[in-house]
Amino acid sequence: MKKSLLFSIPLLSLVLCGCTWGGTRVTDYTPTEPTPVDPFQPDEGDGYKKYSEFAYNLQDVKKTTDQYGLPSKGDSYLLVVPVQFKSTSWTDVKLEVIRRGFFGKASETSWQSVASYYEESSYKQLHIKGEVAPVLDIPMSHLEASQHLSDGSPAPDEVVVEYFTNSSDYDELKKKYDTDGDGYIDSVVFVYPNGINPDNGYWAWVYWSNNEPSKEVPTANAYLWMSYYFFSGSNYAAYGAGIDSHTAIHETGHLLGLDDYYQYDSDQKFDPSGGLEMHSYNIGDENIYSKFALGWADPYYVKTNSSVKLKLRSSALYGDSIIINDSWNENSMDEYLIIEYYTPQGMNDLDAHESYKPNAGTKASRMYNTNGFRIYHIDSRLVELEIRGTAKGYVNDLPSEGYFTVGASNSPSRSYLGSFLGQQKAIDYKYVHLLESNGINTFKTGSFASNKTLFKQGSSFVATSEFFPNGSRFNNGNEVGYRIDIGECLDTGGEITITKI
Numbered sequence: 001m002k003k004s005l006l007f008s009i010p011l012l013s014l015v016l017c018g019c020t021w022g023g024t025r026v027t028d029y030t031p032t033e034p035t036p037v038d039p040f041q042p043d044e045g046d047g048y049k050k051y052s053e054f055a056y057n058l059q060d061v062k063k064t065t066d067q068y069g070l071p072s073k074g075d076s077y078l079l080v081v082p083v084q085f086k087s088t089s090w091t092d093v094k095l096e097v098i099r100r101g102f103f104g105k106a107s108e109t110s111w112q113s114v115a116s117y118y119e120e121s122s123y124k125q126l127h128i129k130g131e132v133a134p135v136l137d138i139p140m141s142h143l144e145a146s147q148h149l150s151d152g153s154p155a156p157d158e159v160v161v162e163y164f165t166n167s168s169d170y171d172e173l174k175k176k177y178d179t180d181g182d183g184y185i186d187s188v189v190f191v192y193p194n195g196i197n198p199d200n201g202y203w204a205w206v207y208w209s210n211n212e213p214s215k216e217v218p219t220a221n222a223y224l225w226m227s228y229y230f231f232s233g234s235n236y237a238a239y240g241a242g243i244d245s246h247t248a249i250h251e252t253g254h255l256l257g258l259d260d261y262y263q264y265d266s267d268q269k270f271d272p273s274g275g276l277e278m279h280s281y282n283i284g285d286e287n288i289y290s291k292f293a294l295g296w297a298d299p300y301y302v303k304t305n306s307s308v309k310l311k312l313r314s315s316a317l318y319g320d321s322i323i324i325n326d327s328w329n330e331n332s333m334d335e336y337l338i339i340e341y342y343t344p345q346g347m348n349d350l351d352a353h354e355s356y357k358p359n360a361g362t363k364a365s366r367m368y369n370t371n372g373f374r375i376y377h378i379d380s381r382l383v384e385l386e387i388r389g390t391a392k393g394y395v396n397d398l399p400s401e402g403y404f405t406v407g408a409s410n411s412p413s414r415s416y417l418g419s420f421l422g423q424q425k426a427i428d429y430k431y432v433h434l435l436e437s438n439g440i441n442t443f444k445t446g447s448f449a450s451n452k453t454l455f456k457q458g459s460s461f462v463a464t465s466e467f468f469p470n471g472s473r474f475n476n477g478n479e480v481g482y483r484i485d486i487g488e489c490l491d492t493g494g495e496i497t498i499t500k501i
């Protein structure tokens with residue numbers, strides 16, 4: 001059922017991404033083969049337990065506010081529609097570039113396609129499939145379409161109206177791509193062939209529309225809007241080489257339900273995620289929280305009165321991770337520490353060895369090229385929403401009725417906490433906060449993550465007021481209560497000891 005328009009407006013607003021990064025052209029890069037990984041997997045034992053089944057995940061939360069994006073497991077379908085204005089045109093070569101960029105083998109791109117990336121990042125649990133549809137002709141120039149920006153409508157409104165009212169040629173495709181039969185095409189991508197121009201709507205974003213679902217002719221709920229030129233860091237993409245899918249991968253992550261973790265607010269220096277991951281600065285693998293929230297990771301939960309020593313394999317290759325919070329609700333939507341073992345392998349490999357240059361030229365642009373642990377403080381507690389995007393308060397589970405979202409954000413302007421906890425908490429409580437091995441919160445003063453952020457052999461962690469607004473306690477008031485000590489960090493795995501304090 002469609003929710004009221006009054007409710008829809010604030011929640012379904014445009015998600016504009018600061019995907020301003022152009023890519024360094026790498027045409028002759030050969031990734032090193034990952035070192036074969038020891039099949040070590042700790043059995044359950046005193047003080048820890050492996051979890052693989054969860055009652056709900058981030059996608060179920062998004063559906064409560066009518067955000068039906070791309071399913072995160074199994075076969076998921078993207079319908080890619082090239083859009084042609086009177087003033088612009090496609091060629092067969094350009095159409096092949098977007099086919100390869102979305103669905104090609106990794107070897108057909110300069111790094112990965114959208115499909116090959118998510119196949120690896122999800123530990124082979126998400127298979128993105130689809131096709132490039134026939135070109136959709138729009139009976140106006142791209143500048144005429146963009147004029148609707150002046151009345152508050154985004155430029156692609158014209159495209160979407162054309163696609164859904166006058167393009168019966170596509171009706172069979174629309175049915176084919178509603179694979180779960182809910183009246184919505186699983187996800188649609190509109191790619192325009194003209195250049196990138198953020199000032200008149202020619203940019204990359206994901207939009208959640210408030211179209212009514214229809215089983216007769218399925219409509220779009222989630223769609224991605226992007227330029228052909230995002231496949232090229234320098235405004236060209238040569239056939240067979242140099243197809244750069246970083247931006248398309250990032251945007252497809254939004255279709256899966258992931259939020260941006262970088263700092264949107266220009267008055268805030270503090271970029272809590274540190275930048276080095278796909279949903280911050282567009283590079284490398286997804287972080288382990290994103291993977292957990294989408295149902296790809298099977299974490300160990302540590303709760304002990306003494307000490308537990310574990311070995312984790314690289315999160316670039318396996319879903320190994322550790323959750324800490326003695327009152328955990330057994331779901332990704334809660335507050336906890338999550339620990340992963342990072343290695344520059346898999347989807348981190350190329351971006352750990354080649355700088356990916358942001359247009360701004362000032363921010364971090366290369367993944368860590370060393371092994372070590374990443375410890376995140378996650379606050380993904382859910383809040384119940386009222387109309388107009390204000391929240392009533394926390395819920396500890398996902399009730400079957402009502403509208404819910406993650407309350408905290410890394411950007412205060414996007415937090416829901418202010419409406420019931422006050423503005424200071426909206427600033428202090430971060431959604432995805434990467435903790436730093438030197439014990440000093442350098443991100444708070446404008447620094448970004450680097451190799452020295454990682455926890456390596458001999459380093460340790462205890463919660464302090466440097467990183468936690470409530471000192472040694474979680475935002476929920478409970479003691480974090482553990483000390484973490486790092487042992488050997490080999491390519492095959494890293495050792496970690498968790499001790500009750």
Ligand SMILES: [Zn+2]
Nearest residue numbers: 017018250260
């Ligand atoms: Zn984004």
